[in-house]
Amino acid sequence: MNHKGILIVVSGFSGAGKGTLMKQMVRSYENYALSISMTTREPRPGEEEGKEYFFVSKEEFEDKISKDGLIEYASYCDNYYGTPREYVERQLERGKDVILEIEIQGALKVRKKFPTALLLFVMPPSVAELKKRLEGRGTESQEVIKKRLRRACEEAEGIEEYDYIVINDELEECVREMHSLIRAAHYAPVRNGEFIEKMKKELGTL
Template structure:
């Protein structure tokens, strides 16, 4: 039987919605799932490992990749480039492996234009109050920055309609189960794996 192509799963949502936590738990429960490592031109932070957290490169290298159309998506934040290399993702999908990307909305919408058959899921918090509480608990940002993040989150929620699914991240185990159910359902779509009955006529 011909091996079917893997699924490209894209997770997006406001900062503080818990995308990273859900992604890590999904990867833990589904060892066959592949995580797409992004490319960045910023310097590695303490504890970050090349090829695990990010691929790190120079601006010239990144711009050359843009020119050669070697990125599924890319953006520039705070004078640094961030993007998703195409080769590793496309190779894994062709091998029948499912690949998950945890990226910002801007990048997700770029990928949707290039790869509309992907599975696009928007992660949201139960409420803005919960989102505010989560961001405050980090203790890493000033109140001014937190308020900017909350304002941005309200704007980002307007993009929910661009996605295939929305998952409320209230309790992590429940949200992970919903994500797993989405993947099972997507693999059963006729358009992904047409089924032809080769038996006797009824």
């Protein structure tokens, strides 16, 4: 079988709990590597350089773009976000399943460059719960929360491009569900072309 890792793109409405889910996935299972995105936005309280994000200036980010050092990048709420290429490709070659937590524009760009990427969209159980989680952060103004909710409405238009929807109601259950989907994805024919061809070749010699 093909032991190369697969690329998993996780998107979802802001406040759906993507970050918490991803951290729990990495803690619960050994085979996942979280890709750290690069951004031009200011760090939130408690965020560390190189842990949640690589925080860079607009000039530094644009330099990366010009040198093709990013798998994807997009502008969201007046800031750049992007995925450094080198780290992702190195982890996949090592057999790690690499999780990219990115928004919808970036996800669709990744699917074009990596057709075998698995796209998962995380949703809260209801809109009321989404609003409650955003307000519970305590880090953003009502104006920013409203902007994120309006953005969620726009994002809903692209959900049909994803492979699976994951409802984040209870954390542990959601983590188990995501892990099962990813394990199953390893056995999809689209990700095992070499193995299938080898079997056909060997069968043809019998």
